Amino acid sequence: MQIRTATRSDVPAILTLLEDDDISRLRGHVVVPAAIESAFEAIDSDDRNELVVAVEDGEVIGTCQLTFIPGLSRGGAERLLIEAVRIRSDKRGGGRGGDLIRWTIERARERGCRVVQLTTDKRRTEAQRFYAALGFQASHEGMKLAL
Amino acid sequence: MQIRTATRSDVPAILTLLEDDDISRLRGHVVVPAAIESAFEAIDSDDRNELVVAVEDGEVIGTCQLTFIPGLSRGGAERLLIEAVRIRSDKRGGGRGGDLIRWTIERARERGCRVVQLTTDKRRTEAQRFYAALGFQASHEGMKLAL
Numbered sequence: 001m002q003i004r005t006a007t008r009s010d011v012p013a014i015l016t017l018l019e020d021d022d023i024s025r026l027r028g029h030v031v032v033p034a035a036i037e038s039a040f041e042a043i044d045s046d047d048r049n050e051l052v053v054a055v056e057d058g059e060v061i062g063t064c065q066l067t068f069i070p071g072l073s074r075g076g077a078e079r080l081l082i083e084a085v086r087i088r089s090d091k092r093g094g095g096r097g098g099d100l101i102r103w104t105i106e107r108a109r110e111r112g113c114r115v116v117q118l119t120t121d122k123r124r125t126e127a128q129r130f131y132a133a134l135g136f137q138a139s140h141e142g143m144k145l146a147l
Numbered sequence: 148m149q150i151r152t153a154t155r156s157d158v159p160a161i162l163t164l165l166e167d168d169d170i171s172r173l174r175g176h177v178v179v180p181a182a183i184e185s186a187f188e189a190i191d192s193d194d195r196n197e198l199v200v201a202v203e204d205g206e207v208i209g210t211c212q213l214t215f216i217p218g219l220s221r222g223g224a225e226r227l228l229i230e231a232v233r234i235r236s237d238k239r240g241g242g243r244g245g246d247l248i249r250w251t252i253e254r255a256r257e258r259g260c261r262v263v264q265l266t267t268d269k270r271r272t273e274a275q276r277f278y279a280a281l282g283f284q285a286s287h288e289g290m291k292l293a294l
Binding site: 011014015018033035036037038039040042043046048049051065067069070071072073075076077079081083084105108109113114115116117118119120121122128131132134135136137138139140141142143144145146147 | 158161162165180182183184185186187189190193195196198212214216217218219220222223224226228230231252255256260261262263264265266267268269275278279281282283284285286287288289290291292293294
């Protein structure tokens with residue numbers, strides 16, 4: 001499995017992973033609306049945002065987004081926020097998710113981040129065990145307000 | 148209470164709020180190390196990061212940091228992450244925190260964000276009630292890995 005920064009041509013496969021993480025095969029011909037194109041452009045041109053894909057046999061089978069956040073706490077170190085983590089359903093359970101997250105943690109260390117954080121839906125108890133096994137502590141409430 | 152973007156001269160007061168949110172008076176003469184100066188510069192020069200202060204009678208009595216995160220989910224809309232929320236201890240309980248958070252939610256709406264999110268330590272049950280009263284749902288586990 002190769003892990004790398006996403007390119008524009010990966011966007012349809014990433015959208016498929018984001019929109020339906022239970023499917024076992026990627027759909028072809030996903031339409032990429034202009035707003036999504038703009039969002040990709042915003043991420044791609046931002047040094048503090050990174051869209052990541054995991055590729056196997058030429059297919060995108062995993063993704064996540066990294067945001068490096070500057071702050072005055074912790075001696076001025078960045079924190080890494082991980083969002084939108086997906087592994088294609090037929091590729092789960094083989095350690096690929098762990099490889100992907102460990103890769104992101106290594107990226108955070110390289111940049112001098114002092115903390116890596118993410119939120120996961122409380123109903124996803126399996127995901128919580130997965131992140132706990134990688135060293136994450138469920139120390140916080142993750143609170144969301146939809147607008 | 149005035150709410151505005153922080154300037155460099157607000158940094159010592161913000162550090163005091165971040166480092167000790169139980170004190171009732173701001174200490175003077177806080178030393179600002181170079182790394183903190185750099186972090187302020189990084190935030191100040193980034194369109195997607197905003198350090199905010201609440202000011203009363205010429206004194207910084209509250210702060211928070213906003214990060215607007217682009218993403219491919221939710222039709223390509225940004226999400227707002229709120230970090231490092233503090234109200235000076237002697238100014239709590241009077242609705243100022245609510246005013247500050249509502250101001251940030253308004254900023255998120257103006258930018259077209261589809262979600263506002265934050266994490267709060269599970270031991271801060273009062274904070275959880277505070278955010279719930281503002282409409283936030285404690286739907287997620289907030290997981291952190293210190294590096």
